[in-house]
Amino acid sequence: MIENRKKRWLRTWSVLFAATLALCLGASFLPTRTAASEGIPPLESALPTTCSSSAAHPRHYKVAASPETVHWGFYSKNLAPVIAVNSQDYVTLETITHHAGDDYDRMIAGDPAIESIYHWTSDEQTVSDRGPGVHILTGPVYVCGAEPGDLLEVRVVDLQLRPSGNPDYAGKTFGSNASAWWGFQYDNYKDDPKPREVITLYEMDATGELDYATAAYRYVWTPQTTPDGTVHDTIDYPGIIVDHDTVTEIDDTLEGVKIPLRLHLGSMGVAPSEADVVDSIPPSYFGGNIDNRNIAMGTAMYYPVSVPGALFSGGDAHASQGDSELDGTAIETSITGVFQFVLHKQADLAGTILEGVNYPLLETPDSWIVHGFTYPNYLEALGEDAQSKIYELSSLDPALKDGSAKLRDFLMNGMNLTEDEAFSLITVGADFAITQVVDGNWGVHGIVPKGIFDPENVKPKPVDS
Numbered sequence: 001m002i003e004n005r006k007k008r009w010l011r012t013w014s015v016l017f018a019a020t021l022a023l024c025l026g027a028s029f030l031p032t033r034t035a036a037s038e039g040i041p042p043l044e045s046a047l048p049t050t051c052s053s054s055a056a057h058p059r060h061y062k063v064a065a066s067p068e069t070v071h072w073g074f075y076s077k078n079l080a081p082v083i084a085v086n087s088q089d090y091v092t093l094e095t096i097t098h099h100a101g102d103d104y105d106r107m108i109a110g111d112p113a114i115e116s117i118y119h120w121t122s123d124e125q126t127v128s129d130r131g132p133g134v135h136i137l138t139g140p141v142y143v144c145g146a147e148p149g150d151l152l153e154v155r156v157v158d159l160q161l162r163p164s165g166n167p168d169y170a171g172k173t174f175g176s177n178a179s180a181w182w183g184f185q186y187d188n189y190k191d192d193p194k195p196r197e198v199i200t201l202y203e204m205d206a207t208g209e210l211d212y213a214t215a216a217y218r219y220v221w222t223p224q225t226t227p228d229g230t231v232h233d234t235i236d237y238p239g240i241i242v243d244h245d246t247v248t249e250i251d252d253t254l255e256g257v258k259i260p261l262r263l264h265l266g267s268m269g270v271a272p273s274e275a276d277v278v279d280s281i282p283p284s285y286f287g288g289n290i291d292n293r294n295i296a297m298g299t300a301m302y303y304p305v306s307v308p309g310a311l312f313s314g315g316d317a318h319a320s321q322g323d324s325e326l327d328g329t330a331i332e333t334s335i336t337g338v339f340q341f342v343l344h345k346q347a348d349l350a351g352t353i354l355e356g357v358n359y360p361l362l363e364t365p366d367s368w369i370v371h372g373f374t375y376p377n378y379l380e381a382l383g384e385d386a387q388s389k390i391y392e393l394s395s396l397d398p399a400l401k402d403g404s405a406k407l408r409d410f411l412m413n414g415m416n417l418t419e420d421e422a423f424s425l426i427t428v429g430a431d432f433a434i435t436q437v438v439d440g441n442w443g444v445h446g447i448v449p450k451g452i453f454d455p456e457n458v459k460p461k462p463v464d465s
Contacts, residue, residue, distance in 0.1 A: 040060055040090055040157065040158075040338065041057065041058055041059055041060040041090060042060060043060050043061065043062050043092070044059055044060060044061050047061055047062075047063065047082070047083045048061075048083065048084050048085070049081060049082070049083060049084055049142075050084055051084050051086070051142075051144035051145075052086075052144075054086045054087070054088075055086070058086075058088040058089050058090060058340070059085075059086075059089050059090070060089070060090040060091070060092070061083055061085065061089070061090070061091050061092070062091070062092040062094075063082055063083055063091060063092065063093050063094065063138055063139070063141070064094050064113065065094035065095065065096045065113050065114075065117065065136075065138055066113055066116065066117070067116055067117055067126045067127050068082070069082045069138055069139075070096065070117060070127065070136050070137060070138050070315075071129070071131070071136075071137050071139070071140075071313070072098070072127050072129070072130045072131065072134075072135070072136050072137070072238065072239070073130045073131035073132060073133035073134055073135060073238060073279070073280050074130075074131025074132065074133055074137075074277045074278060074279060074280050075137070075269060075270075075271050075272060075277075075278045075280060075286070075288060075311075075313060076131075076271060076276060076277050076278065076311075077271040077272070077273060077276065077307040077311060078276050078277075079139075079140050079271070079311065081139070081140050081141060081142035081309065081311065082138075082139060082140065082141070083141055083142065084141075084142040084143075084144055084309070085141060085142070085143060085144065085341055086143075086144050086145075087143065087144070087145065087341060087342055087343035087464070087465050088340065088341070088342060088464065088465075089340070089341055090157065090338060090339065090340045090341075091141055091338070091339050091340075091341065092336060092337070092338050092339075093138045093139070093141075093314055093336070093337050093338075093339060094113070094138060094162070094334075094336045095136070095137075095138050095265060095314055095315045095316075095317045095334060095335050095336070095337065096113070096114055096117055096136045096138075096162075096315070096334045097136070097175070097176070097316075097317060097332045097333050097334045098134050098135050098136045098238045098239060098315075098316070098332070099175075099176040099178060099329065099332035100114055100118060100176075100334070101118060101239055101240050101241040101242055102176040102178070102199050102201065102242055103174060103176065103201050103242070103244075104241050104242070104244075105166055105168070105169075106164055106166060106169055106172075106174040106201070106216075107164065107174050107175075107176070107333075107334070108165075108241075109165065109166045110164070110165030110166040110167060111162075111164070111165030111166075112165070114165070114334070117136065118239055118241065120226070120227050120239070120241070121227050122227045122228070122229075125227075127239075130238065130239075131277050131278075131279065131280060132277070132279040132280075132281075132387060133238075133279040133280030133281040133289075134238035134280065134281060135238075135266075135267050135280040135281075135289065135315050135316040136238075136315050136316075137267060137280060137313040137314065137315040137316075138313060138314060138315055139311070139312055139313030139314060140271065140309075140311035140312055140313045141310075141311070141312040141313070141341065142309035142310070142311060143309055143310045143312065143341050143343055144309070145343055145345075145465075146305045146308065146309050146310040146343050147305060147308060147345075147346075148273070148305055148306050148307065148308070149304075149305065149346035150304075150305040150310075150343060150344060150345050150346050151302050151303070151304060151305065151343075151344040151346075151349060151354055151357060152270060152302070152303045152304075152305050152310045152312065152341065152342075152343060152344070153300050153301070153302050153341070153342040153343075153344060154268060154300065154301045154302075154303065154312065154339050154340075154341060154342075155299075155300045155339060155340040155341075155342065156264075156265075156295065156296065156297050156298065156299050156300065156301070156337065156339060157297070157337075157338040157339060157340055158297055158337060158338040159263040159264070159265075159296070159297045159317075159335055159336075159337045159338075160208070160263075160335065160336050160337075161173045161204055161206050161208070161263070161319065161333060161334075161335060162206070162333070162334035162335060162336055163206035164206065171205065171206055171207055172203055172204065172205065172206055173203075173204050173205075173206040173333065173334075174201060174202065174203055174204065174216070174333065175201075175202045175204065175213065175318075175319045175330075175331035175332055175333030176199055176200070176201055176202070176329070176331070176332050176333075177199070177200045177201075177202065177327070177328075177329055177330065177331050177332070178197065178198075178199055178235055178327075178328050178329045178332070179196075179197060179198040179199075179200070179327035179328055180197050180221075180234075180235050180327070180328035180329065181195070181197060181234050181235065181236075181328075182328055182438055183326060183327040183328035183438055184324070184326050184327070184437045184438060185326055185327050193220075196220050196221070197220070197221035197234060197235055198218055198219070198220055198221065199218060199219055199221060199242070199247075200215055200217075200218040200253060200254075201215070201216045201217055201218070202214065202215055202216060202259065202319065202331045203215075203216045204261065204319055204333070211260060211261050212258035212259055212260055212261060213258070213259040213261060213319055213320060213331055214254070214257065214258060214259070215253040215254035215255075215257065216251075216253070217249040217250055217251045217253055218249070218250050218253045219244075219247040219248055219249050219250060220247065220248070221234070221235060221242075221247070222246045222247050223246075224240050224241075224242055224243060224246070225243075226240060226241075259319075259320050259331070260320060261319055261320055262293050262296065262318070262319070262320040262321060263296065263297065263317075263318070263319060263320075263335060264292070264293055264294070264295045264296050264317075264318055264321070265295065265314050265315065265316060265317050265318070265335065265337065266289060266290070266291045266315075266316035266317070266318050266321070266330060267280060267287075267288055267289040267290070267291075267313075267314065267315050267316035268287055268288075268290070268295065268301060268312070268313075268314040269283075269286045269287025269288035269289075269290075269303060269312070269313065269314075269360070270286050270287060270303045270304075270305060270306070270307070270310040270311055270312050271286065271306070271307045271310070271311035271313075272284065272285075272286040272306055272307075272379060273306040273307050274377075274379035274380055274386075275379060275386075275387070278379065278387070279387045279440075280316075281439050281440050282378060282387075282390050282391075282439055282440035282441035283360075283371070283373060283439060283441055283443060284373060284375070284376070284377055284378055284379060284441060285304060285306075285358065285359050285360070285376055285377045286303060286304070286306060286360075287301065287303045287360040289316060289439050290360060290371055290435065290436075290443065291316075291318075291321065291325050291330070291435060291436040291438075291439060291443070292362065292369070292371065292435050292443075292445055293318070293320070293321045293322070293323065293330075294362060294364060294369060294445070294447075295362055296364075298364070298365060299362060299363060299364045299365075300362070300363045301360060301361070301362055301363075302344075302354060302357055302360065302361040302362075302363070303360055304357065304358045304359065304360075310343075312341070314337065314339070316332070317332070317333055317334060317335035317337075318330035318331055318332065318333065318335075319331040319333045319335075323433045323434050323435065324434040324435070324436060324437050325435075325436040325437070325438050325439075326437065326438075328438050329438075342464050342465070343465050344462045344465060345465060348462045348463070348465065349462055351459065351460075352459055352460055352461055352462045353413070353414035353458065353459040353460065353461055354414075354461065354462060355413055355414075355459075356409060356410075356413050357410070359371060359376065359406055361410070362445075366449060366450055366451060367447050367448060367449050367450060368410065368414075368447075368448050368450065369445050369446065369447050369448075370403055370406040370407045370410055370445065370446045371403065371406075371435065371443060371444075371445050372399045372400060372401070372402035372403020372404070372405075372406060372443065372444045372445070372446065373399050373402055373403075373441045373442065373443050374390075374393065374394045374395055374396075374398050374399045374402075374441050374442050374443075375390065375393075375398070375402075375441055376402050378390045378441050390440045390441050391440045394437075394440060394441060394442040395442065396434065396437070396442055396444060399442050399443055399444045400432060400444050403432060403444045403445065403446045404423075404426060404432070404446065406446070407422075407426055407430060407446040407448065408422045408423060408426065410448075411425060411426070411448065413459070414458065414459050415453055415457055415458055415459075416457055416459070425448075425452075426446070426448070429448065429449070429452055430446055430447060430448040430449075431446070431447045432444050432445070432446050432447070433445055433447070
């Protein structure tokens with residue numbers, strides 16, 4: 001039985017705004033939605049699975065989602081990579097939501113890749129190797145030359161909604177929000193029946209012309225039977241195909257409300273070293289299910305490498321999410337993203353703004369964002385039973401302490417501040433937000449604007465390798 005679940009505001013930056021910030025703030029990578037496809041190399045026809053000498057120019061590959069390129073519910077240092085890339089290369093990754101079964105007709109039917117990933121009969125289950133978590137992750141991507149101690153920069157170049165494959169819904173796509181038993185609200189209902197789990201299905205324009213989602217309908221979860229005969233009274237197993245003859249769809253849901261799209265991947269990370277199979281739900285030092293809505297197009301994430309090749313995977317795509325992901329999930333959907341991988345070798349980090357970064361760090365066009373967790377490394381702190389204990393021990397107090405300590409250290413190193421100066425700046429010039437309270441290892445993130453610093457006092461970023 002699954003312990004928990006997951007999922008996150010994405011912004012798009014105008015060309016002028018991003019370019020101005022790049023010049024003023026020294027950001028080395030600030031792509032925009034308008035310019036997202038500019039400068040990206042054409043797609044290569046074959047996927048390399050072994051390392052070769054670096055090409056004169058970056059290359060671009062596509063990893064299509066299939067039963068062979070996804071792994072369900074876990075990160076692992078033992079997974080065979082689906083592709084091997086050099087630093088500076090681009091990869092287009094198709095990511096598939098683990099909530100597509102909430103409406104088969106709209107989110108699975110007519111899309112051969114999603115149909116094959118979800119295929120499950122009494123005789124066979126295509127993706128039967130499922131870990132303790134819930135997310136469908138695409139990868140892993142092996143980054144040639146990456147070694148423990150290095151830092152992997154993952155630039156989010158582009159994010160696009162995956163259209164529905166059903167011709168009845170041409171030009172549209174859909175996402176699901178699950179108000180579920182792992183949500184913070186579950187014991188705080190006032191209306192009957194209580195408690196309850198509710199699925200709200202959202203509709204989006206797949207052409208990109210409309211930048212908002214609207215609710216199509218909602219229904220209260222009823223017990224569902226999977227092909228192996230198991231009855232699921234709650235949403236306790238990923239990939240359940242809901243029988244809509246057993247639920248009542250309520251059409252008048254959030255009428256007149258438009259939810260701004262904030263496309264992002266809730267889960268992006270590298271393989272941790274502490275265990276062979278790691279639950280995809282709790283985030284940690286390796287990234288994973290951070291569920292920060294700010295990890296949008298035009299941003300870059302930095303991950304500490306702990307295994308050879310880094311082994312990056314991504315998934316748990318969201319059309320939109322608010323801070324905290326309060327009721328259990330975001331608008332869970334399927335997204336295709338373009339990512340550029342830049343390796344920063346440990347030896348090159350000294351004297352740069354990234355020196356000492358051993359946690360997932362987000363760079364946006366105008367901010368640095370650190371991530372704090374109840375346990376910075378729960379796998380190490382909680383021992384042999386860490387992957388079950390973490391769900392019982394989460395709290396925001398230690399998450400804020402962790403986040404503020406990381407931000408202090410980042411400011412002391414990167415901006416040459418004393419500890420007293422750092423804490424004063426954090427208090428009067430930075431912001432903390434609740435990232436999520438649903439993923440086992442609860443999170444907060446601290447945001448410090450780039451524009452408040454004199455560039456002369458900011459250490460440089462490492463040169464791209």
